[in-house]
Amino acid sequence: MSASDRGRPRRKRPGLTRERIAEAALELIDSEGLDALSMRAVGQACGVRAMSLYRHVTNKDDLLDAVQAAMVAEMNFAALSGPWLAQLEGAAREFRRVLARHPEAIPLFTRPAATQRAFAAVEQVWQVLVDAGFSQLDALRAFQSLLAFVVGQALWQFTPEGARPVDDEFEFGLGCMLTGLELRLAQADAPPT
Amino acid sequence: MSASDRGRPRRKRPGLTRERIAEAALELIDSEGLDALSMRAVGQACGVRAMSLYRHVTNKDDLLDAVQAAMVAEMNFAALSGPWLAQLEGAAREFRRVLARHPEAIPLFTRPAATQRAFAAVEQVWQVLVDAGFSQLDALRAFQSLLAFVVGQALWQFTPEGARPVDDEFEFGLGCMLTGLELRLAQADAPPT
DNA sequence: CGACATAAGCTTACGGTGTAAGTATATGTC
DNA sequence: GACATATACTTACACCGTAAGCTTATGTCG
Structure with a gap:
């Protein structure tokens, strides 16, 4: 200069x-x-x-x-701590919390979303998965699967106007997904029995 | 008259x-x-x-x-047979097959969709879950979770124009979800150890 | 201080949209 | 052949996203 x-x-x-x-x-x-x-x-x-x-x-x-x-800026992933499963669970719930607060805006998460801020959030959660022991590729897959579930679930649950009474359905699906992930990781860690 | x-x-x-x-x-x-x-x-x-x-x-x-x-009419759930997990897997893949054939139309599955035909298809897959041993409520939850995942997944994977090379991500998530469901069912069947 | 460059916001206009309202026409039944 | 009716057409309106160009306030610098 x-x-x-x-x-x-x-x-x-x-x-x-x-x-x-x-x-x-x-x-x-x-x-x-x-x-x-x-x-x-x-x-x-x-x-x-x-x-x-x-x-x-x-x-x-x-x-x-x-x-x-x-x-995305309304979501707070910074406070996540504890074992990776709990962190993932927390992230999913935090995501959902914001979606629930803006039900009409949920379809916006249908788009690829090349925002910088969104990318940062993605990376943060992805890192949790990598730290847990997933390969980088599997971490991406796991993240995308979880995201797909959370958004897809919210899309239907919040569509009419108000949410349905409780979020049993969400918790059920989230539980299944996380259990599946846990098992997947365990098997990958110890492949030869 | x-x-x-x-x-x-x-x-x-x-x-x-x-x-x-x-x-x-x-x-x-x-x-x-x-x-x-x-x-x-x-x-x-x-x-x-x-x-x-x-x-x-x-x-x-x-x-x-x-x-x-x-x-929905393009989907063929009639040919499903075998153990419930395989049937579910088949249904998810069949769904995905049709979505992949009409990538631009995927967002249509974002709406509640009160079509009669859609409802019939839902019920058929739901029945598989009930027959497998899920309670009616859990069967609904499981179905919705699976659906949310399949649609959400397709929404992102098929957005640009062509699908990405393979559907590893889909298979990964589907596997997790199904594993989770299986475990859930097993636990519900034998609650007291 | 005055001239100027620049960016913020305004105006106008165009082709396209979904659809309300009313009109013409072909068809099947007596 | 007369009639009722479902089918398709015409016109019209308010609204949409945005291209193009204009006005005006602002900060910089001779």
Whole structure:
């Protein structure tokens, strides 16, 4: 860098932010439903005309990704501790907790989701599996399976409007999945009987 | 009923049918993607203007339900036989086979899906679980868990355009789930050690 | 201080959507 | 042949995502 490096990126009057937009959009989804989410509606919620959003978001899909990221940000995987099974269980429940809080937004987790924040969260849970002794590949498989179950389960359970009384079904499936994983690991650890 | 009960329902010139419409829609989804599915496009595919579809379908959502039903009709659960675990495995794979054939249509299984045909299919697999020894409630839980996994898994695996090389991930998760179920059943059968 | 570059937000416009409402037409029954 | 009715068509409306261009406030620097 020469002497004239003062020209680094400076923010002027943000007013709108990608994050604030996503937040407004999420509130709108919660209150009006995913179908009711339009660029115009989000704009209005931000006190702005629809087209102004495009300064901070490349298109509606990008906005949805941002909303998804906002939801991921609500999850707290940092507090996980204890044996790996308990950690996994905790992660799944934490995920589900956020989904339950935003039932209308669950379909957003249907997309590949290339958000940076999402990726970080994935890696963290993945690491738990690796530390437990799974191969990197199996850890990925296990993670994806668990994720598929949690999201798929939430998709149906929370669809009507309110959740069904309890989450027996979730606990049942989660238990099965975790038991299966445990067994898989045990067998991999001691292949020759 | 008096003597004039001859006015019973008679079909005239169907031409369009709910089933034919759904079929056309499914082909359109396969070739153009789910987002490209519009009432006008479906109409055109049927050689008809968009509004004509509304005689056989109450609205677009209903059409999507019909498409889902068409996909369920492609599944063949009748050939299942053998021990319950194998039957379950077969059902899951059969489900997945159809999803893989219509990757763009997978999100349709995200909805509650109150189709009659879907319900029949559900009941059939559910019966396998009941026959295996699960309580009616546990059978439902097990079924839902499995379904959630299969659909969730397919949602991500088939999203880009083609499926990823193999379905290791699916087999891995399915194996875990089934192992978990097996253990659950065994424990329930012999609770007091 | 004044000129300027830049980014934030605004305006307008276009092609597309789902579908409400009303209209024409072919068909099966008397 | 007359009629009832299901089938398909036409028109119209409000809304959608977003391309293109414009206005205006802001921070920088001569």
